[in-house]
Amino acid sequence: MIEAKNIWKSYGDAVILEGINITVQEGEFVTLVGTSGCGKSTFLKMLLGTESISKGSLLLDGKPIPSEPGADRGIVFQQYSVFPHMTVLDNVIAAKGFLKRSLTGYLFGKEAKAARAEATTMLEEVGLSHALKRYPHELSGGMKQRLAIAQALIAKPRILLLDEPFGALDPGIRADMHKLVLKLWREYKLTVFMVTHDLKEGFYLGTRLWVFDKLRIDEQAPNAYGATITYDLSVGEMASDLYQEINDKVGQDEQEPPTETSA
Known part of the structure; x- marks a missing residue:
């Protein structure tokens, strides 16, 4: 359904994303984690059509994603977009x-x-x-x-984009929202991409988890290189050392790796 081919995104000399190559099948629930400013929300906006691609191609059903939002792609932000x-x-x-x-x-x-x-x-x-x-x-x-x-x-919509939608909610309310999103995902047969700052939430909700991080760093020119998807994981039980490594990169508090998933 979705295919990204060597996507790069830059603002002037500042590289945000580099070398993104992924495919996503219809009906998957993909969660995106990573440090603040690593390009997660930028990638989401590319899927929405509000951010252009500097290099590469992003395809929906084999055709370039339109450069404007459409009814086939719905989005929910952390800040409530209501009238x-x-x-x-x-x-x-x-x-x-x-x-x-x-x-x-x-x-x-x-x-x-x-x-x-x-x-x-x-x-x-x-x-x-x-x-x-x-x-x-x-x-x-x-x-x-x-x-x-x-x-x-x-x-x-066929695709639902969620940009840290539950970050400002209390834990009890977040748990209720998790149940709702999973119910709607199954009922409406959606393909979901959700940015979250919470690794545990990413594992619980998704069928697949992406970790965005920089593979190349130049201390003299911190904006010379962008982030890419360093881990692309099918959600399930995970070795505690790998979970802790990802957890450290994302910047979360120490947690036990989850052993059960929504899928």
Whole structure:
């Protein structure tokens, strides 16, 4: 489904990513970990179409990924991307309206009625059926992320991109969000790419884990080389020394390697 061929990304003289070569099959759940600033979110934005590629090619079904976001790729950020002046239901209806190729995105008549019914069903899926008439400032952090996920899924994307979506949530709420994302991934047969700063979360949620890191470092010119995917691991039991090595690179607190996975 996705193929990256020798991808490089630079901003002027600063190299962010170099030599990315990967293939991803439809239905995989890929988690991306690495130190801050190593290019994880940049790669996600390339998949979305909001970041250009400096060199190489990134293909979707054998064709270059469009250089703009599309309905086939939904995204959820850590910062809640919701409209504060709209109710929960109207937020999701608006996301549906934006799929129209029109100046306003407004829906009328039968289209509006169908969108309302579809948005209501989607909000039931993410556990917000009790909050349809609330405004974002009346929601908890976890509820806002549920709303953002509903906005992303209303377009029926094939690919769901998650950029540290649970980093600001309390542990108990994060656990609930994990269950929700896994449920939606299976139910909607999504292909998921999720950036996380939490290695344990990456192993729990994903079927495959990528570690982004620099293989080449020049102390005199720290921006001369970019990060690449240094580990591409099928999720499962892992030797504790390899887990600790990755954990040290990512910069996490010491943890035991996980022995059970979502897959």
